[in-house]
Amino acid sequence: MKRFQNPILKKSAAVFGAVLLSGCAGMQLDNARMVEPGGSAFSTALYKEYMALSELEFLEGDYKDSDVFALRAISAAGNNPSTPEEMSARNLPPANKGELATARRELVEALAATATEKASVNAAQAQAAFECWMQEQEENFQPDDIAKCRADYMASMKAVRSALAPAPATAAPAPAPAPKAPQRMAATYTVNFDFDSDSITGKASQIIAEAGMAIDEMQASTIILSGYADRAGSEAYNMKLSDRRAKSVLGALDIRSRKKIAESTQIKVYGEKNNKKKTEDGVREAENRRVKIEIIR
Incomplete structure (x- = not known):
């Protein structure tokens, strides 16, 4: 059965809907x-x-x-x-x-x-x-x-x-066999740490998860983990702390990736050397408390 529609009520509803829309997104x-x-x-x-x-x-x-x-x-x-x-702007399925x-x-x-x-x-x-x-x-x-x-x-x-793509070279005599091309850096990630800590934070865990997916996606041949510390504390202590941080990241990556990370990972420890941000000795600096993940394919 066809229902009777009051034209005045119908027009009022349309106007009300337009008013609502004007205050919403889409403008x-x-x-x-x-x-x-x-x-x-x-x-x-x-x-x-x-x-x-x-x-x-x-x-x-x-x-x-x-x-x-x-x-x-x-x-x-x-x-x-x-x-x-940025990928972080979207709630994407992990797969x-x-x-x-x-x-x-x-x-x-x-x-x-x-x-x-x-x-x-x-x-x-x-x-x-x-x-x-x-x-x-x-x-x-x-x-x-x-x-x-x-x-x-x-x-x-x-x-x-x-x-x-570069333009094709003109015909020339066959060159001698070229040396093996060096490995190309495919991706780099940076994991930061709290002061005097080698624990993985929530934000660091997200970065490690992305790195783990990249390792699988790129079929990485080599992963390099470089550990650093800021200049608060002694040089010897910071070397040990940097090593612990690199190994913490290695352990987290081993969980995140399907690949056997340990077999293809190199750990390099720099302590308070080669700091990302130069500071005086004894200064705490969050940007220097890090582990750099380099993925090579």
């Missing part, structure tokens, strides 16, 4: 529509990509993420493009963090090189597609959308890599 899209993009080709392309994402999320009723992308579009329009979104961490590192390295000049449009597409992938992976209920954003990122990064 940044109109602001982004009104700006005129300027600056570099990369910034202009990035504005267009973020606008497309903002429009799509708005149509799907995800006003919060629509605002996120709209604000990034406004920043790009002002020739101040944001860096790729997907390794692949996303690898993708973000590759993207950041390309942008820091010459991708914004040599492949401005593809670089902008890669950045937007990565953030789309992150956003859909956080929601984790639309597998087709996740797959599309991931595929868009892969295709854009392939074009970026091609643009950044």
Whole structure:
């Protein structure tokens, strides 16, 4: 049976809903529509990509993420493009963090090189597609959308890599066999410690978890753990403390990674030498109480 609808009540409800919406998220899209993009080709392309994402999320009723992308579009329009979104900004499923961490590192390295000049449009597409992938992976209920954003990122990064590849050398006589190429540093993580402590903090545990996933994802051949201390305390004591810190990280990594970490790990102990932040002797400095994790593939 068709129910009778009072037209006055229906109109009032529509007006009330519009009033509610005006006080909620989703209003940044109109602001982004009104700006005129300027600056570099990369910034202009990035504005267009973020606008497309903002429009799509708005149509799907995800006003919060629509605002996120709209604000990034406004920043790009002002020739101040944001860096790729940090992984910590999203509540990502643990199983997907390794692949996303690898993708973000590759993207950041390309942008820091010459991708914004040599492949401005593809670089902008890669950045937007990565953030789309992150956003859909956080929601984790639309597998087709996740797959599309991931595929868009892969295709854009392939074009970026091609643009950044060195030009092929002209034909020349066959060279003598080259020496074995040195191992390439794939990733570096830093774990900080509390004063006079070798205990793993909550924040340090998160960093170690990311490093463990990276080790598995990259099939690391070598892991180097370098232990440091600040200049409070004696030099001899700080050497021992640095060693304990490196071994604490090793133990935590051994739990986080499927790989047998101990078999491929080198521990280096520096104590209060080679400090990240120079201080006078006896000074406590949080940045110097650390273990550096270097992953080589």
